[in-house]
Structure formats: structure tokens, C-alpha cells
Amino acid sequence: MAINALLDEDLPELLLRLGRDHARIAQINAQLAKVSDQLAEADAGLGSQDAQDCQALWDEVADCLEFLKHFADKAHHPLEDRLFDAVLHKGLTPTERHLVFRNLGQHQEIMTLTDALTGYIHRARNGMVIDMPVFVECLDEYLSLQRRHMTFEEMHMFPLLMSRLDNDDWNRFYAELSPQFPTTELEN
Numbered sequence: 001m002a003i004n005a006l007l008d009e010d011l012p013e014l015l016l017r018l019g020r021d022h023a024r025i026a027q028i029n030a031q032l033a034k035v036s037d038q039l040a041e042a043d044a045g046l047g048s049q050d051a052q053d054c055q056a057l058w059d060e061v062a063d064c065l066e067f068l069k070h071f072a073d074k075a076h077h078p079l080e081d082r083l084f085d086a087v088l089h090k091g092l093t094p095t096e097r098h099l100v101f102r103n104l105g106q107h108q109e110i111m112t113l114t115d116a117l118t119g120y121i122h123r124a125r126n127g128m129v130i131d132m133p134v135f136v137e138c139l140d141e142y143l144s145l146q147r148r149h150m151t152f153e154e155m156h157m158f159p160l161l162m163s164r165l166d167n168d169d170w171n172r173f174y175a176e177l178s179p180q181f182p183t184t185e186l187e188n
């Protein structure tokens with residue numbers, strides 16, 4: 001199930017929402033990668049950025065991370081976890097159960113990396129020296145994990161939801177979970 005199919009097909013509203021969320025997360029990740037390149041360039045003395053430009057870049061990275069923390073870690077992933085938890089009670093095979101638990105683990109890994117990056121950014125914005133190559137490596141790992149994770153969900157987890165949840169399930173979860181995990185929009 002590719003992201004385009006997720007956005008175009010006549011799917012349950014909750015699944016469409018998850019597809020839209022992935023598109024938004026990918027957009028923020030691309031922005032993060034771009035700003036990180038500029039910061040690394042400045043750190044190596046290769047760019048034309050001055051201290052004020054660098055501060056603005058750190059502010060932008062901080063905004064992206066803050067958005068991902070609230071949007072992905074506190075709304076999108078918990079919503080998915082509730083749906084994946086529900087399919088665990090739908091007679092899954094051992095292999096399918098393994099996929100669900102692997103996915104839950106990835107959500108935890110992503111959250112841990114979000115917190116680690118937030119720590120680096122906090123120190124940099126407060127004038128402390130950070131090891132820039134280590135920060136860039138951590139951010140690359142984060143972006144790569146997010147990318148692999150979303151592909152994994154679109155290839156395996158969303159089709160699993162489609163195969164095990166019927167219309168009544170989807171309607172019930174939509175009514176129950178949408179108010180608990182509302183979509184967040186970026187402010188700028």
C-alpha cells in the first residue's frame with residue numbers, strides 16, 4: 001500500500017488520516033534534513049551564515065522537532081498503537097503478531113531519538129558547544145528510522161488493519177479515537 005494509494009483510495013477515514021499524517025511527517029523530515037545540512041555547512045565554515053543566521057536555523061530545527069513530538073509522538077503513534085492493539089485480538093498469526101510488536105518497538109525508538117535530539121538542540125540554543133558531527137549523525141539516524149518506519153507501516157501494518165477490521169470496527173474507532181488524538185497543524 002503506497003502513500004499515494006493511501007491518499008487517493010476510498011478508505012476508512014481513520015486510515016486516510018494516518019496517510020495524511022505520514023505525508024506531513026515526511027514534509028517536516030525533508031525540512032529538517034535541509035536545515036541540518038545548512039547547520040553542518042556553517043559548522044565546517046563552508047556556508048555564508050553568520051551567528052544570527054545559525055540561531056535562526058537552530059530555532060527552525062527546534063520548531064520542527066517540537067511539531068514532530070506533538071504530532072507524531074503524542075497523537076499519530078498513540079492513535080496507531082490503539083488500532084494495532086485492537087488487531088492483536090483479531091486472531092493474528094504468529095508472524096503478524098511479530099509485525100505488530102516490531103512496530104510498537106519502532107514507535108518507542110523514534111520517541112527516544114526525538115528526546116535525544118531535543119536535548120542537543122536545547123544545549124545549542126543556549127550557547128553550549130555541541131559535537132556537530134554527532135548531532136548530524138543522530139539526526140540522520142532519526143530521519144532514516146522515520147522513513148523506514150513509515151514504509152514498513154504502509155507495506156505491512158495498514159494492509160493488516162484493512163484485512164482484520166470491518167466497517168463497524170472502523171466506525172467505532174473513529175468515534176472513540178478521533179477526539180482523543182486530534183490532528184495538529186503546524187502554526188506557520
Ligand SMILES: [Fe+2]
Pocket residue numbers: 018022076077080150153
Ligand atoms: Fe505511522
